Amino acid sequence: MNKVRNLVAGLLIAVVGVGLVAAPVAPAVAADRPLDVRFFTPDGKQRLKVKRKIGIGVGCTRNCAVVVDMKLIMPNTKVIKGRVKGGIKAFTAKSPYIILNGPALRYLKLTYPRSRFSVKVTATDISNNKKVVKTRVYRFRAWS
Numbered sequence: 001m002n003k004v005r006n007l008v009a010g011l012l013i014a015v016v017g018v019g020l021v022a023a024p025v026a027p028a029v030a031a032d033r034p035l036d037v038r039f040f041t042p043d044g045k046q047r048l049k050v051k052r053k054i055g056i057g058v059g060c061t062r063n064c065a066v067v068v069d070m071k072l073i074m075p076n077t078k079v080i081k082g083r084v085k086g087g088i089k090a091f092t093a094k095s096p097y098i099i100l101n102g103p104a105l106r107y108l109k110l111t112y113p114r115s116r117f118s119v120k121v122t123a124t125d126i127s128n129n130k131k132v133v134k135t136r137v138y139r140f141r142a143w144s
Helices: 002-022 102-114
Strands: 037-040 053-055 057-060 064-074 078-088 097-099 116-125 131-138
Touching: 037 116, 037 131, 057 064, 057 078, 057 116, 064 097, 064 102, 078 097, 078 102
Parallel strands: none
Antiparallel strands: 037 057, 053 097, 064 078, 064 116, 116 131
């Protein structure tokens, strides 16, 4: 009796497995979904923490090529710029960042309430070359 039960269970598992493999697989990224760019902070809060490595996460809803322009704007016309280029797969994130040297970090610690971190992302959909440009400005919180 056990041999018959095991044989029937094995056949049933094989039939279900073949049915799953033969079934049409839906694409992971729908063709009609528009390109959208998302921003993520490292800790999920609205303000960035003051530290040596300042950055955010960027993600796309489709496979895209991105250009990320970052600007750290501090009082007295002090501006530090950075640019990162690369590709992002759909529904994954990249983390572009700026690394500050000692004097810039000390100045940011003194002026963080009046400083801003501006991020401009230009994403180009690889399949149809449509562009999406999004800009976001972040403020800072204490580094404690």
